[in-house]
Amino acid sequence: MAASISLTQSFRLRDPLVAAHPFRLASPFRFGRSFPLSRNLSSRSPSASMSVQAPKKSPDVEFLDRRESGILHFVKYQGLGNDFILVDNRNSSEPKVTPEQAVKLCDRNIGVGADGVIFVLPGVSDTDYTMRIFNSDGSEPEMCGNGIRCLARFITELENLHGMQSFRIHTGAGLIVPEIQSDGKVKVDMGQPILHAPDIPTTIPANKDGSVIKAELVVDGISWNVTCVSMGNPHCVTFGSKKCEALHVDDIKLEDIGPKFEHHEMFPSRTNTEFVQVISRSHLKMRVWERGAGATLACGTGACAVVVAAVLEGHTERHCIVELPGGPLEIEWREEDNHVYMTGPAEVVFYGYVPL
Numbered sequence: 526m527a528a529s530i531s532l533t534q535s536f537r538l539r540d541p542l543v544a545a546h547p548f549r550l551a552s553p554f555r556f557g558r559s560f561p562l563s564r565n566l567s568s569r570s571p572s573a574s575m576s577v578q579a580p581k582k583s584p585d586v587e588f589l590d591r592r593e594s595g596i597l598h599f600v601k602y603q604g605l606g607n608d609f610i611l612v613d614n615r616n617s618s619e620p621k622v623t624p625e626q627a628v629k630l631c632d633r634n635i636g637v638g639a640d641g642v643i644f645v646l647p648g649v650s651d652t653d654y655t656m657r658i659f660n661s662d663g664s665e666p667e668m669c670g671n672g673i674r675c676l677a678r679f680i681t682e683l684e685n686l687h688g689m690q691s692f693r694i695h696t697g698a699g700l701i702v703p704e705i706q707s708d709g710k711v712k713v714d715m716g717q718p719i720l721h722a723p724d725i726p727t728t729i730p731a732n733k734d735g736s737v738i739k740a741e742l743v744v745d746g747i748s749w750n751v752t753c754v755s756m757g758n759p760h761c762v763t764f765g766s767k768k769c770e771a772l773h774v775d776d777i778k779l780e781d782i783g784p785k786f787e788h789h790e791m792f793p794s795r796t797n798t799e800f801v802q803v804i805s806r807s808h809l810k811m812r813v814w815e816r817g818a819g820a821t822l823a824c825g826t827g828a829c830a831v832v833v834a835a836v837l838e839g840h841t842e843r844h845c846i847v848e849l850p851g852g853p854l855e856i857e858w859r860e861e862d863n864h865v866y867m868t869g870p871a872e873v874v875f876y877g878y879v880p881l
């Protein structure tokens with residue numbers, strides 16, 4: 526005879542426990558509560574009796590107040606698929622989230638899911654704001670190109686600003702100035718590239734002027750040609766190996782080769798690595814394995830480093846379109862001021878709150 530249990534108690538759909546912890550699975554069964562059970566049991570084994578107790582009543586605190594303490598409000602943004610959790614941290618110079626919490630928040634199964642967490646903090650000296658970022662592995666990089674475009678758009682929301690705006694942002698890479706364009710894209714003065722090997726940093730043997738341009742780097746037994754550039758954060762750019770001078774980036778197995786570059790002994794602070802294919806003298810195609818984040822759909826500082834490396838190796842002019850899996854970035858390494866300019870989108874994905 527089939528065992529059947531029917532419960533006579535209807536359940537609240539919105540359980541405060543679930544609302545405060547949206548990642549906790551909603552279960553219709555509130556164990557710990559006693560219910561009259563009408564059951565028509567014939568079981569092939571002694572029937573299991575289900576005893577449920579009433580849930581502990583939470584203290585008489587306003588539901589919203591209970592929710593607010595320990596809850597992080599955020600806005601999810603993305604720039605060409607490089608996605609970030611943005612946090613309004615204007616009221617404190619200490620990030621609201623620890624690196625360990627950032628790892629959980631960035632997890633795409635048990636968290637919000639992102640390549641990093643970005644904070645808008647108060648400015649210092651003559652800057653409007655400060656940007657700090659934790660990668661999805663919890664490490665803190667100096668700078669993030671796609672991230673600062675998202676940060677600029679986030680600031681316009683926070684401050685209810687409209688139309689063209691520019692901000693002076695203090696970052697680990699120094700002063701960075703993003704400018705909201707009339708079409709909504711963001712143009713960023715990314716500052717000057719750093720080519721001096723010890724400042725990248727890399728221990729790859731350098732040229733007389735201290736730069737590392739089309740130098741040999743052996744990774745996993747293969748001899749690669751690499752050019753190293755810092756945009757505040759380290760980048761190792763390769764257009765090919767001794768065996769294959771011209772890469773077809775769609776053939777690169779990033780998960781295999783990426784970590785071997787990232788953790789190579791010649792990069793004391795690890796490195797971001799860009800694999801580049803030259804399409805024309807103004808069009809590059811790129812794949813990236815990011816330090817502390819792995820394969821991403823786009824890397825803004827990486828695209829800047831790639832154009833600098835391409836000019837230094839003689840592949841392109843100074844103004845290029847860099848094609849990434851997430852879409853194109855416009856990059857110019859301007860001769861007049863030696864600054865690199867990056868232009869691209871930044872979009873809101875959703876608004877949310879999450880228990881910390």
Ligand SMILES: N[C@H](CCC[C@H](N)C(=O)O)C(=O)O
Binds near residue numbers: 667670815816823
């Ligand atoms: N993972 C990078 C930081 C983020 C860079 C990238 N997302 C960008 O858009 O520049 C690093 O550790 O240097």
